[in-house]
Amino acid sequence: MDFLNALVALANFVIVPALAYGSQLALGALGVTLIYGILRFSNFAHGDTMAFGTMATILATWAMQSAGISFGVLPTALLALPIGIAATGLLLLGTDRLVYKFYRVKKAKPVIFVIASLGVMFVMNGIVRFIIGVDDQQFADGERFLITARDFRTMTGLEEGLAIKTTQVITVAVAIIVVAILFWFLNKTRTGKSMRAYSDNEDLALLSGINPERVVMYTWLIVGGLATIAGVLYGLDKSFKPFTYFQLLLPIFAAAIVGGLGSPVGAIAGGFVIAFAEVTITYPLKKLLGYLLPDSLAPDGLVQLLSTDYKFAVSFVILIIVLLFRPTGLFKGKSV
Amino acid sequence: MSDPYQDNRGNKDASITNPHGRGTMSAGTASGERSRTQDAYLIGDSMTGGYGQGPDILHDCTIAVNKGEIAVIVGPNGAGKSTGMKAVFGMLNLRKGAVRLDGEDITALSPQDRVVKGMGFVPQTSNIFTSMTVEENLEMGAFIRRDDFRKTIEQVYELFPILGDKRRQAAGELSGGQRQQVAVGRALMTQPKVLMLDEPTAGVSPIVMDELFDRIIEVSRTGIPILMVEQNARQALEIADKGYVLVQGRNAHTGTGKELLADDEVRRSFLGG
Numbered sequence: 343m344d345f346l347n348a349l350v351a352l353a354n355f356v357i358v359p360a361l362a363y364g365s366q367l368a369l370g371a372l373g374v375t376l377i378y379g380i381l382r383f384s385n386f387a388h389g390d391t392m393a394f395g396t397m398a399t400i401l402a403t404w405a406m407q408s409a410g411i412s413f414g415v416l417p418t419a420l421l422a423l424p425i426g427i428a429a430t431g432l433l434l435l436g437t438d439r440l441v442y443k444f445y446r447v448k449k450a451k452p453v454i455f456v457i458a459s460l461g462v463m464f465v466m467n468g469i470v471r472f473i474i475g476v477d478d479q480q481f482a483d484g485e486r487f488l489i490t491a492r493d494f495r496t497m498t499g500l501e502e503g504l505a506i507k508t509t510q511v512i513t514v515a516v517a518i519i520v521v522a523i524l525f526w527f528l529n530k531t532r533t534g535k536s537m538r539a540y541s542d543n544e545d546l547a548l549l550s551g552i553n554p555e556r557v558v559m560y561t562w563l564i565v566g567g568l569a570t571i572a573g574v575l576y577g578l579d580k581s582f583k584p585f586t587y588f589q590l591l592l593p594i595f596a597a598a599i600v601g602g603l604g605s606p607v608g609a610i611a612g613g614f615v616i617a618f619a620e621v622t623i624t625y626p627l628k629k630l631l632g633y634l635l636p637d638s639l640a641p642d643g644l645v646q647l648l649s650t651d652y653k654f655a656v657s658f659v660i661l662i663i664v665l666l667f668r669p670t671g672l673f674k675g676k677s678v
Numbered sequence: 679m680s681d682p683y684q685d686n687r688g689n690k691d692a693s694i695t696n697p698h699g700r701g702t703m704s705a706g707t708a709s710g711e712r713s714r715t716q717d718a719y720l721i722g723d724s725m726t727g728g729y730g731q732g733p734d735i736l737h738d739c740t741i742a743v744n745k746g747e748i749a750v751i752v753g754p755n756g757a758g759k760s761t762g763m764k765a766v767f768g769m770l771n772l773r774k775g776a777v778r779l780d781g782e783d784i785t786a787l788s789p790q791d792r793v794v795k796g797m798g799f800v801p802q803t804s805n806i807f808t809s810m811t812v813e814e815n816l817e818m819g820a821f822i823r824r825d826d827f828r829k830t831i832e833q834v835y836e837l838f839p840i841l842g843d844k845r846r847q848a849a850g851e852l853s854g855g856q857r858q859q860v861a862v863g864r865a866l867m868t869q870p871k872v873l874m875l876d877e878p879t880a881g882v883s884p885i886v887m888d889e890l891f892d893r894i895i896e897v898s899r900t901g902i903p904i905l906m907v908e909q910n911a912r913q914a915l916e917i918a919d920k921g922y923v924l925v926q927g928r929n930a931h932t933g934t935g936k937e938l939l940a941d942d943e944v945r946r947s948f949l950g951g
Contacts, residue, residue, distance in 0.1 A: 378696050379696065382695065382696035382697075382698075382699075382700060383694065383695050383696065384693065384694040384695070445683065448683040449683070449684075449701070449704065450683035450684070451683065451684060451685065451686045451687075451689075451695070452694075452695030452696060452697070452700070453686055453687060453689040453694065453695050454683060455695070456694045456695060532817075532821075535810070535814055535817060535818060536818065536821060538807075538809065538810060538814075539807050539810060539814075539818045539821075541699065541809075542699050542807040542808060542809045542810060543699045543804050543806075543807055543808075544699055544700060544701030544703075545701050545702060545703045545801070545804065546801070546804060546805060546806070546807060546864075547807075547818070548701065548703060548789065548790050549703075549789060549790065549793055549799055549801070550793070550818045550819055550821045550822070550864070551790060551793055551794060551821045551822030551868075552818070552821050554701075599693055603692075603693065603696070604696065604698070
């Protein structure tokens, strides 16, 4: 019984939240890795792109809510998602026209794109805060829990409860669907293959008649979609605050690099590695050990390895370890 | 460096910039006078020009290939062989001269437009998509075609049977000779009217080289004129209908392959006696 209780406690506080957080990171890291692979620079504006997409979705959600439209037990934000994606896609295409294209025509070195993206980041940052403000925004509606802790306890008779939030289930389900579609697109469609070809060898892609501007356009649109979905899922699961999204950039980059920059499979794996490490290390293990160890050995303290304030340190420690021993990342990405 | 956009500012961090597979090609411009000297299927006619704003590398250089022929450009290192090829393909700033395909002046077209016009080009290096399968490489070769290209893929597999066996394998995992076959196969997918090969046998073993030459002759037998640059001058001239010996960007000797092989001066200077 103690073992079951320990397992449920672990699932409730570590596995379920980390699965949801990992899915969100994976979607974010996929966007970063696509830009790195195809446009060949690290897009520092990605966190704020996510914030913009989420903001657009929130505004659409509010409009829908005030018009009385709802999605039943599911959050209305899912209905508003296409609008958010469209807005983000337009923003990214506009940014590309206004900023990146100038450097592309000049065939500028990638490091110049990186610094330009830093500028874009600050501008997007400002736009988002200007429109929706710097405060926390809650926009999740619909059913809150799939299973509440109390239901679970009465159902199983265990001491520990397992709560599964609707948003967590939605997060994982949406992530699986999005990733499946993305992989199908990249591996099976003509446009997807042309994007991989362009990523592999720009000159030869040109000689094969692949239009670079077209590839760049599709890349931005896909990245806009991924960023918005990742941002909205994160916002539904936790809450939306522009500064938090800016900070998300760190674990997302850690995930992309740990998995292997430029490798989509790696981005997903990296997302989960970072998420599980972060949640496990910042979770107080007292309860878990209390169940598993004999009473005499039960710990007095919280056995929390790191305070949650330090959770970003976890990403970076993993990042350093991976880069020291496997510079290409877990999956064969580009050596960094 | 005067161009601020080409300055890496000391960055060597590949985690923020992706150095892999970046494009280096740019379309050349063609300014200045054009002259008409002879009619061939594909001709780079008295071309003078160089890369970017740099000095002229080619001086009044003429390279031509007729239908059903193999034309070979040979010459010592740094003679402008590959440069001549690139000039014909539009990757050079021509200050004088013209390029014509089937009588049509294509001097001002960009390389990608020349592909649409029916020129197939196999660069010397990075001529395959290493991360993609052999079949995907061929599909990308046929990117500009909107019709059904299954039959062309089958034809390429007939021409290069080893590619058919390895169609699901990543092209980057193949041997040097097989990679060159993928590269030529990719260029053939557009069903080009003329095929240009830049040192197809560079870096492969002598046995593989012989096989590649056989394959090139087979491609030529399907009726596609071939223009190629070769390091292995003697072997190349043996299969050539027409040979061009370039020296310092100028036509030094021109003739059929046999004539050039028989020419005392050519033998002494370039073929080692």
